[in-house]
Amino acid sequence: MIPKSHVDLLTRPLFAHLATIRSDGMPQVNPMWFSWDGTFLRFTNTTRRRKHRNVTEEPRVAISVNDPEQPYRYLEVRGRVERIEPDPTAAFFAELAQRYELTLDGPPPDAPDRVVFVVRPEAVSYQ
Amino acid sequence: MIPKSHVDLLTRPLFAHLATIRSDGMPQVNPMWFSWDGTFLRFTNTTRRRKHRNVTEEPRVAISVNDPEQPYRYLEVRGRVERIEPDPTAAFFAELAQRYELTLDGPPPDAPDRVVFVVRPEAVSYQ
Numbered sequence: 313m314i315p316k317s318h319v320d321l322l323t324r325p326l327f328a329h330l331a332t333i334r335s336d337g338m339p340q341v342n343p344m345w346f347s348w349d350g351t352f353l354r355f356t357n358t359t360r361r362r363k364h365r366n367v368t369e370e371p372r373v374a375i376s377v378n379d380p381e382q383p384y385r386y387l388e389v390r391g392r393v394e395r396i397e398p399d400p401t402a403a404f405f406a407e408l409a410q411r412y413e414l415t416l417d418g419p420p421p422d423a424p425d426r427v428v429f430v431v432r433p434e435a436v437s438y439q
Numbered sequence: 440m441i442p443k444s445h446v447d448l449l450t451r452p453l454f455a456h457l458a459t460i461r462s463d464g465m466p467q468v469n470p471m472w473f474s475w476d477g478t479f480l481r482f483t484n485t486t487r488r489r490k491h492r493n494v495t496e497e498p499r500v501a502i503s504v505n506d507p508e509q510p511y512r513y514l515e516v517r518g519r520v521e522r523i524e525p526d527p528t529a530a531f532f533a534e535l536a537q538r539y540e541l542t543l544d545g546p547p548p549d550a551p552d553r554v555v556f557v558v559r560p561e562a563v564s565y566q
Binding site for chain 1: 454456457458459460464465466467468469470497499500501502503505507510513515517564
């Protein structure tokens, strides 16, 4: 589903602007770390954040990623949070920190609340 | 409402990732040109695009802009399309093209359908 011409926007450690829907129906959008394994997009979050409540209530989400070197080149992926996995040791958080070249001094203080949003793409648009 | 510390993310010609809601309730998010005059965010679009239908049906939108030099520094603005103004000479489109340093060979072919989304901010988040 992801066009070969644009898959680099998922494999490079760029920021995805993740749109979710708030309980009152208003959209919310924030830059997020993510990973892509060819099937799923994954995001780290915690059960104490607004975004977690949003995707629990409305699993449909969308991301926009553009190329910092050619900003008119972009990929939008719309999809669904298929499952939310616990990450109590923050292992996935650490994996993303490594991908984004951030040095950690051990797990974050909110590790017990950490979760992974596992998103299956359903549609794309790109330029 | 926009914090002084982050207003440069609106005054610099960066791309805003604009989240809108599709008629089936699914979010959509795309990088967009925009302008900020201290009160309103403005976007160029056409009456023939999906985004126009989205904001006509659901005027609540959100944008995320991050700093290309410090990508963890970002501003989210949530708001409402307060009005949609016709732009049949593409004058606003040309103003944005100049802001984004794109040279135009006259008005775009879709000028007759051009409109301006005028968005009033209602809430912000930032880091």
